[in-house]
Amino acid sequence: MPGRVRIVAASDAFKDCLTGAEACAAAARGVRAAHPHAEIIERPLSDGGAGFVEALCAGGSHRWVARRVCGPLGEPVDAGFALHAGPDSASAVVQLSDAAGLALIPRSERNPEQTTTFGVGELIGAAIEAGAREVLLGIGNSATCDAGAGLLAALGARFLDDHGAPIERPTGADLIRIARIDASPLAARAAGVRFTVACDVSNPLFGPSGSARVFAPQKGADPAQVERLDAGLRNFARRAAEAGATFAPETPGAGAAGGVSFGLASFCAAALRPGAELVLDALGFDELLKGASLLITGEGRFDATSLSGKAAFAAGMRARRAGVPAIALVGATGQGWEAGLTSRAGPFERIVPITPAGMPYEDALRAASRLLEEAAARVVSPGGAPGPGPSRIADR
Known part of the structure; x- marks a missing residue:
């Protein structure tokens, strides 16, 4: 040649x-x-799942910040995020699968009614505390179907049931129990932070092509659980609207990662982008x-x-x-x-x-x-x- x-x-x-x-x-x-x-x-x-941090940070000036956080079933897991200190502000790259990924759960224990994204919120919170004013979140390979409620709770959002009692670490099964959402503590903590979510699918939040019906079976849900999860996602969307959120659950990508993209877009004004295109542009x-x-x-x-x-x-x-x-x-x-x-x-x-x-x-x-x-x-x-x-x- x-x-x-x-x-x-x-x-x-x-x-x-x-x-x-x-x-x-x-x-x-x-x-x-x-x-x-x-x-x-x-x-x-990467398309936003495994390898998202690796792809965005290869050869760059990011440093890894390790954290022990809540895993998808509530157990502690070792995870972290990549932090880049820019001339004016810092940015962080977070990979959902590190704290709420399907690979963290043995096949026999997979159940999206019992899993939470709380640990992902802990990572984001740690990144904000470290000075990040931009957070890029890759959400592929999730084990969850909690509409991001766990993540939002870790950042300060309060989810209350019919009796006004708080739901501390919401899971997929808890979505149907939510009667009111108080997002004011979250808004204060995330003020001035720009969120971008790298989505790997374009499904809406609920319905025939929604998150529960299409993806929950891959995460261990049986047909009855799929129906309950879909009902929970519908309830979450109603409560989000009552709390002042205007993001439409029918938006393509709203159902990504069990609805994490919907939760972040609704309460953190996150921008949703196709993960592969985001990575290619960044490179x-x-x-x-x-x-x-x-x-x-x-x-x-x-x-x-x-x-x-x-x-x-x-x-x-x-x-x-x-x-x-x-x-x-x-x-x-x-x-x-x-x-x-x-x-x-x-x-x-x-x-x-x-x-x-x-x-x-x-x-x-x-x-x-x-x-x-x-x-x-x-x-x-x-x-x-x-x-x-x-x-x-x-x-x-």
Whole structure:
């Protein structure tokens, strides 16, 4: 390959085996094995879930602030946030999954009626106390369906039942019990703080496509619990309106993370943004693509859902608009994956599963780094890797 080429390796995490940074590093090793003199830019990605802090803070001047906070089931967990001290004010990056993530709960104990985002509010409160005047919150991979009530309670909001008794650490099951919301202590504490929520879905708060009906089963809810949670979310929206909130529960993204986005937008005037686009903008991704010969991106599983706000697809679309060829290296493909190909109006010349046919899942997890490295070497080598679309790297 004549001349020097510039390749952007920007990957989301591969669930249960590789962080975004590890995936980027593996892809970069593969490219260097085939083209030792290639210029490779590594950037981990996230859509607001796992790896959100890592993606926004990679190579930056943030410092990690550790905190022990309330976990999703009330147990203490070790978490933290990234703090950046700017010339005028500080900003913080918080990842909901660190304090209220599904991965923190054994599968047999998952129950979104019993989980809370209280610990996330403790992290945000600590960030505010540390001087943050801007909070970026990634809310993917949650174990909760509490409309952010737990988070808001940790920041000072008071939730009262029919008898005027306080609900101290609201869970999903508590939403139906809320008769009144007093947000004045919260308003005082969060005054002057700008909140941005990175959403990974566009669902409304409640209803047939709402948070409970679509996502609560993935968090351990049975059909009866789903109906109770949906009723609780409706009640929360009513009580929020009675407390003066004007954010509409039908707004796309209001149902993200069990309604956390609705709670923060209602009581903290949070701006909701697609998580992948927020991260790409923060990374200056369009600038990174200038002069690039190729984008290599990836995620654990590519299917039809990848086209709805996932980081790898969003990066591919940026590359397409920039005229940069893009290849996705993925753990596996699922139904609808073909829609990501350029032949189907998608951004990818190739979508290449890295896992050999017949390899057991646990073996694939253990070998993920090596498999990704080998796949990256193949796709940039003469002849490329099997799969749809041409394999090419050209000087640009």
